Amino acid sequence: MIPQPAAGVAPARPAAQGRPPRRLIVSPSLLACDFSRLGEEIRKVEEAGADWLHVDVMDGHFVPNLTIGPVVVEAIRRASRIPLDVHLMIDHPERSLQQFLDAGAHYLTVHVEAPGLHEAAALQGALQTIRRGGAGAGLSLRPRTAATAITPFLESLDLILVMTVEPGFGGQAFLSEVVPKVQQVREWFAGDLAVDGGITPQTARRCREAGANVFVAGTAVFRSTSYRDVIQALRGPQ
Ligand code: DX5
Ligand code: ZN
Numbered sequence: 001m002i003p004q005p006a007a008g009v010a011p012a013r014p015a016a017q018g019r020p021p022r023r024l025i026v027s028p029s030l031l032a033c034d035f036s037r038l039g040e041e042i043r044k045v046e047e048a049g050a051d052w053l054h055v056d057v058m059d060g061h062f063v064p065n066l067t068i069g070p071v072v073v074e075a076i077r078r079a080s081r082i083p084l085d086v087h088l089m090i091d092h093p094e095r096s097l098q099q100f101l102d103a104g105a106h107y108l109t110v111h112v113e114a115p116g117l118h119e120a121a122a123l124q125g126a127l128q129t130i131r132r133g134g135a136g137a138g139l140s141l142r143p144r145t146a147a148t149a150i151t152p153f154l155e156s157l158d159l160i161l162v163m164t165v166e167p168g169f170g171g172q173a174f175l176s177e178v179v180p181k182v183q184q185v186r187e188w189f190a191g192d193l194a195v196d197g198g199i200t201p202q203t204a205r206r207c208r209e210a211g212a213n214v215f216v217a218g219t220a221v222f223r224s225t226s227y228r229d230v231i232q233a234l235r236g237p238q
Helices: 035-047 070-079 097-103 120-132 147-156 176-188 201-210 227-235
Strands: 025-028 053-058 084-089 107-111 136-141 159-163 192-196 214-217
Touching (some): 025 053, 025 192, 035 070, 053 070, 084 097, 084 214, 107 159, 120 136, 147 176, 159 214, 176 192, 176 201, 192 201, 201 214, 201 227
Parallel strands (some): 084 107, 136 159, 192 214
């Protein structure tokens, strides 16, 4: 237990000094794993120190690629012990939120650009549905979407996911031009700030310096010879 000052008593130190260091989270993206051995890959990455599991849901419309749906998310949930961070790259995510909540998502992230969420009220409603369903509400931005697109929703968010590649495929090169946006979002938002796409120990470091604390990495983890070493390196110096 962290001792708390009594109600009404000013803390001994200014808040900034007393603030605990931000938690650093590594969320390996299963998109790059060997799907023919999904359960084994999950076990291996958990044993190697992963904090969350990132699950990429793509519908062939919002992005050109097509991946998995709630049935597989539910199977991943049964095979895992750590939180599932589910990234919805789909049109009309509002129509499927309940299914992904029922499948066991701990964090559910929608895209601010998604058809179906263009009206602020619709997006606000989706974020409320996620929180009422007991999950953390996440909002993601494509590389070319301005940071200001998310400002009306900051109070309703547990997670902001800044895409550092065009969503759709693993294995793409990190877009350096997105780093200032990470820094801008961090100035406004104290919750979990994730980066996703082309994340390696080197690019993770640049994002960490800009204020990110959640590192989503597919290729860097699953195409490595030591999941443990890469996960540790992604978290940076302790
Ligand atoms: C891309 C996905 C990413 C992807 C990252 O649209 O959102 O989560 O799996 O893969 P890497 O780490 O290989 O860039
Ligand atoms: Zn993702």
